[in-house]
Amino acid sequence: MARLVTTQLLLLLAWVIAWGAQPTASRARTELLDVCMDAKHHKEKPSPEDKLHEQCSPWKKKACCSTNTSQEAHKDISYLYRFNWDHCGKMEPACKRHFIQDTCLYECSPNLGPWIQQVDQSWRKERILDVPLCKDNCQRWWEDCRTSHTCKSNWHKGWDWTSGVNRCPAGATCRTFESYFPTPAALCEGLWSHSYKVSNYSSGSGRCIQMWFDPDQGNPNEEVARFYASARTSGAVPCGVGALPLSLILVLPLWLLG
Ligand SMILES: *[C@@H]1O[C@H](CO)[C@@H](O)[C@H](O)[C@H]1NC(C)=O
Ligand SMILES: *[C@@H]1O[C@H](CO)[C@@H](O)[C@H](O)[C@H]1NC(C)=O
Numbered sequence: 001m002a003r004l005v006t007t008q009l010l011l012l013l014a015w016v017i018a019w020g021a022q023p024t025a026s027r028a029r030t031e032l033l034d035v036c037m038d039a040k041h042h043k044e045k046p047s048p049e050d051k052l053h054e055q056c057s058p059w060k061k062k063a064c065c066s067t068n069t070s071q072e073a074h075k076d077i078s079y080l081y082r083f084n085w086d087h088c089g090k091m092e093p094a095c096k097r098h099f100i101q102d103t104c105l106y107e108c109s110p111n112l113g114p115w116i117q118q119v120d121q122s123w124r125k126e127r128i129l130d131v132p133l134c135k136d137n138c139q140r141w142w143e144d145c146r147t148s149h150t151c152k153s154n155w156h157k158g159w160d161w162t163s164g165v166n167r168c169p170a171g172a173t174c175r176t177f178e179s180y181f182p183t184p185a186a187l188c189e190g191l192w193s194h195s196y197k198v199s200n201y202s203s204g205s206g207r208c209i210q211m212w213f214d215p216d217q218g219n220p221n222e223e224v225a226r227f228y229a230s231a232r233t234s235g236a237v238p239c240g241v242g243a244l245p246l247s248l249i250l251v252l253p254l255w256l257l258g
Helices: 002-019 052-061 067-072 093-108 136-145 184-190 221-234 239-257
Strands: 116-121 124-129 132-133 197-198
Touching: 002 221, 052 067, 052 093, 093 136, 124 197, 136 184, 136 197, 184 197
Parallel strands: 132 197
Antiparallel strands: 116 124
């Protein structure tokens, strides 16, 4: 009888250990800092690039983009994505500079690790999701683009690509940005399928990702990534699951000896 109970307890113990050892989130990356996502043009690892082009130059001390990518980021219909910003007539230069900066951040930043997610897409294995974009950066982007024109509120999907360049699909009319993106959040969050989330914080707070920054003061996004990475790891232990096996493991030996 005692023998049977012991066997059952050992089975229970084995099950509890197996349960505790299961990964809590299989998609989670182990490295969240100083990383490049596994996407179309990113380098494998961040490193210095002293010749980064114009708007991408803030990242030259440590970048996930090559010089070539930084040059292409400034072109219309570049080889990067064959994306035409001028799909509803000329995009105002004041507006376009935000799209160039957005491309530089996406291609060059080594500080987006906490928001990298795996995806099942033909052209990339990873994407960013809900990067907390500084409120002021999003507001300015929206204001400077209000008067330019577009025909869609999500620029990731639904284009007519038959010509090799994105064109407005049948039935999508060209209207002002403001009519497709009524608020700054509609633009920054809707544009790339929630790659960004508009943060409550503003530039200089150390709590939101800056698309624009002065590299003479260092890259402010390093601290932001560290903050969210540590918030993530300390919050990652599910206390319900974690606490139960531990208490059982501590009590079991006493019980078996008794
Ligand atoms: C970047 O590289 C691509 C592919 O090799 C090439 O087609 C393109 O011309 C290059 N761009 C620049 C600016 O050198
Ligand atoms: C964002 O800011 C508003 C106004 O200051 C405040 O009421 C709200 O609680 C803040 N939200 C977060 C998530 O910090």
